[in-house]
Amino acid sequence: EAGVTQFPSHSVIEKGQTVTLRCDPISGHDNLYWYRRVMGKEIKFLLHFVKESKQDESGMPNNRFLAERTGGTYSTLKVQPAELEDSGVYFCASNYGQGRAFFGQGTRLTVV
């Protein structure tokens, strides 16, 4: 079975630009999570979707970040406008019910 897939694997953008990250969860997984790891720090939770609904978005840093999961399948995370401190690795994970979470390989975002 295909795993969790994230696009792109790397992105370098200038401060003030917009970037959209995509996550394709494992088919049938109703839970989808976004996490972020800033260099030197721990991996931090951003938000949690159950199907197309936001279950918990307490980790979203500010309103420059917008996550969507239309139709309860893939999810996008848009950063607009990007700031230098947004640089890091963005992970997506999915699971079904209370089952184990599967992680994608991450998107490395660099804002210059």
Add this chain to the structure above:
Amino acid sequence: AQSVTQPDIHITVSEGASLELRCNYSYGATPYLFWYVQSPGQGLQLLLKYFSGDTLVQGIKGFEAEFKRSQSSFNLRKPSVHWSDAAEYFCALANQAGTALIFGKGTTLSVSS
């Protein structure tokens, strides 16, 4: 507040030697505990998890971890390290299964020949 502490940022172990990675947690009750590994260019892979029951948990790749409530610890161990074990290891907790994880900062393991 819930938190996970991995005291060691970087550890180097000789191939064939034993390994112990430390993890301490702060949580009001018994949390769900996990160890993940990330190899270069790969996603996070679950090594093992503890929910309840036997406090010694067996995982994949020959790893095990022991939950010690009195010490608020969940240390990861392996009796004999292989060069392919070189990676970054993360301890994490959740307040229930299927919910968001709280991670430690990770421990990078290097294996010397």
